[in-house]
Amino acid sequence: MLNQISVLIVENEPFIALDLATAVEEAGGKVIGPAGSVREALMLIEQHLVQAAILDVSLSDRDVTPIAELLIEGGIPVIFYSGLALPVALRERYPSASIYNKPTPPVQLLHKLVALMRTRKVETVLRGARLATSRSPK
Amino acid sequence: MAASLPNEPHDLLITDELHHRIAHKADYQREKLAIQDLARQMAEQPDQVLPRLVHLAMELCGGQSAGISLYEAQPPGPGIFRWHHLAGRYANFSGGTVPRDFSPSGVCFDVDHPILMARPERVYDFLSEAGVPNYEVLLVPLYAGQPDPLGTLWVISHDEAIHFDSGDARVTTELAAFAGLALKMIQDASVLRASEERLNLALHQQEMLTREMSHRVKNLFAIAIGMVSISAKSAATAQDMAKTLLGRLNALARAHDLVLRGLHANGQIIREATLTRLLEAIFQPHTDLARTGDPKRIVISGPDLVIGERALTSLALVLHELATNAAKYGALSIGQGLVHVTWQIEADNLLLRWEERKGPGIEKTPTGEGFGSILVRRSIVGQLGGELDYIWKPERFSAFISIPMERLSS
Numbered sequence: 005m006l007n008q009i010s011v012l013i014v015e016n017e018p019f020i021a022l023d024l025a026t027a028v029e030e031a032g033g034k035v036i037g038p039a040g041s042v043r044e045a046l047m048l049i050e051q052h053l054v055q056a057a058i059l060d061v062s063l064s065d066r067d068v069t070p071i072a073e074l075l076i077e078g079g080i081p082v083i084f085y086s087g088l089a090l091p092v093a094l095r096e097r098y099p100s101a102s103i104y105n106k107p108t109p110p111v112q113l114l115h116k117l118v119a120l121m122r123t124r125k126v127e128t129v130l131r132g133a134r135l136a137t138s139r140s141p142k
Numbered sequence: 143m144a145a146s147l148p149n150e151p152h153d154l155l156i157t158d159e160l161h162h163r164i165a166h167k168a169d170y171q172r173e174k175l176a177i178q179d180l181a182r183q184m185a186e187q188p189d190q191v192l193p194r195l196v197h198l199a200m201e202l203c204g205g206q207s208a209g210i211s212l213y214e215a216q217p218p219g220p221g222i223f224r225w226h227h228l229a230g231r232y233a234n235f236s237g238g239t240v241p242r243d244f245s246p247s248g249v250c251f252d253v254d255h256p257i258l259m260a261r262p263e264r265v266y267d268f269l270s271e272a273g274v275p276n277y278e279v280l281l282v283p284l285y286a287g288q289p290d291p292l293g294t295l296w297v298i299s300h301d302e303a304i305h306f307d308s309g310d311a312r313v314t315t316e317l318a319a320f321a322g323l324a325l326k327m328i329q330d331a332s333v334l335r336a337s338e339e340r341l342n343l344a345l346h347q348q349e350m351l352t353r354e355m356s357h358r359v360k361n362l363f364a365i366a367i368g369m370v371s372i373s374a375k376s377a378a379t380a381q382d383m384a385k386t387l388l389g390r391l392n393a394l395a396r397a398h399d400l401v402l403r404g405l406h407a408n409g410q411i412i413r414e415a416t417l418t419r420l421l422e423a424i425f426q427p428h429t430d431l432a433r434t435g436d437p438k439r440i441v442i443s444g445p446d447l448v449i450g451e452r453a454l455t456s457l458a459l460v461l462h463e464l465a466t467n468a469a470k471y472g473a474l475s476i477g478q479g480l481v482h483v484t485w486q487i488e489a490d491n492l493l494l495r496w497e498e499r500k501g502p503g504i505e506k507t508p509t510g511e512g513f514g515s516i517l518v519r520r521s522i523v524g525q526l527g528g529e530l531d532y533i534w535k536p537e538r539f540s541a542f543i544s545i546p547m548e549r550l551s552s
Contacts, residue, residue, distance in 0.1 A: 016524065018520040022516070038520070040523075137237060
């Protein structure tokens with residue numbers, strides 16, 4: 005299902021994190037992490053190519069905002085998986101963010117992730133097509 | 143607390159004049175309208191009642207200044223009067239204070255009925271500050287439901303031709319009664335506001351607590367679901383899985399029990415989960431099972447410290463995995479094995495040492511990490527921001543755990 009896509013998992017509850025990690029692996033994805041803190045997640049983002057992410061909101065050192073901003077601005081599909089509501093700043097900035105409340109079966113999160121990847125691919129293709137048309141000879 | 147002075151002019155207090163003078167014809171219609179106006183204002187703008195009332199007293203009596211003096215006790219001294227809502231020539235002196243034992247209001251308090259004074263600045267020098275002669279001052283006590291007055295309402299004539307009479311005393315007394323009522327209402331309203339605020343605060347705390355509980359329950363379900371899922375994947379048989387899962391769920395439940403004990407009384411969360419209590423809770427199933435053994439097989443010792451709710455679950459699961467491991471393969475798997483858990487705090491880190499001796503002995507350092515070990519490492523490093531080291535020796539197994547104190551208390 006995930007076709008070797010590398011998925012960053014940021015989740016500070018070890019059981020939930022490991023459960024998500026195994027689900028990603030079983031779906032054919034590559035796991036980056038799991039990271040339990042913002043600090044750890046930033047290190048992983050620097051070292052790996054992240055193509056999608058599942059983010060818990062409340063982490064061991066602070067809330068996930070800096071990671072979320074970094075990924076969303078980089079055009080990386082992101083799913084929030086939280087027991088709490090999204091921080092106000094994030095919700096205002098990304099009103100259409102995908103948010104799932106705990107507990108949700110990991111496979112449901114992965115389906116959403118695949119759907120997000122697909123939309124993104126379509127967008128890229130469309131952009132490419134537009135680019136191609138604008139460059140077409142007169 | 144006599145307010146009269148030895149060298150007081152004999153014609154200072156002229157209250158008797160009020161009754162000797164022929165009262166001017168009362169304009170009852172005007173008074174009635176004025177009172178109606180005040181009543182309406184009391185309902186609509188209670189804070190505007192007193193200034194309006196002072197103006198009315200001035201107008202109805204034909205005075206050129208008026209105001210309210212409210213008594214403020216200042217133990218052990220006799221206290222003061224503070225001027226409020228002054229109008230006319232004294233308008234700029236609002237907020238000023240005069241002594242209880244040296245002021246016309248003080249005299250009015252002493253006699254506890256309306257008084258009239260002539261040229262009071264002859265005695266009370268502060269009354270010359272307005273720069274105009276005070277030919278007559280009419281003062282009436284102001285009550286607000288209590289037998290003792292709260293202050294006075296007063297009117298001053300700066301015009302030699304204007305004299306106050308019993309009619310003015312009556313009107314001013316009526317207005318003073320109204321002022322007392324207004325003051326009481328303002329006080330009651332602020333008391334009511336305070337109790338409303340308290341109620342709102344309590345409701346808000348209740349709501350926060352409910353939300354917090356709901357969040358915690360959902361989170362626990364998510365952890366439990368993750369546990370089932372993980373345990374199912376790593377277990378060889380259904381029985382094995384049930385045993386592992388039950389162990390983990392029970393550890394989680396006992397850790398949670400420590401938190402719940404601290405959650406009551408006026409909506410505040412009292413954190414009582416300490417490391418000692420957590421270790422006792424974790425070892426409880428093993429001490430119960432190992433009845434034949436020496437109770438000193440398990441030794442827990444270190445300075446007690448409070449563990450925050452966030453850290454509690456992961457620390458509980460770490461300690462549970464270590465204890466389970468000890469019971470399965472380590473020192474608690476045979477009769478004479480010993481487990482010593484000792485800790486200290488150094489440079490804002492908790493340094494915990496888990497040591498097993500006289501166990502069955504380990505042939506060699508295990509290769510590869512089991513699911514339990516992955517869990518322990520992930521919890522210590524990923525969630526608690528700490529470090530973990532193992533030392534495997536044939537006669538001894540040690541785990542060194544270091545966790546920043548700030549993470550531990552969060």
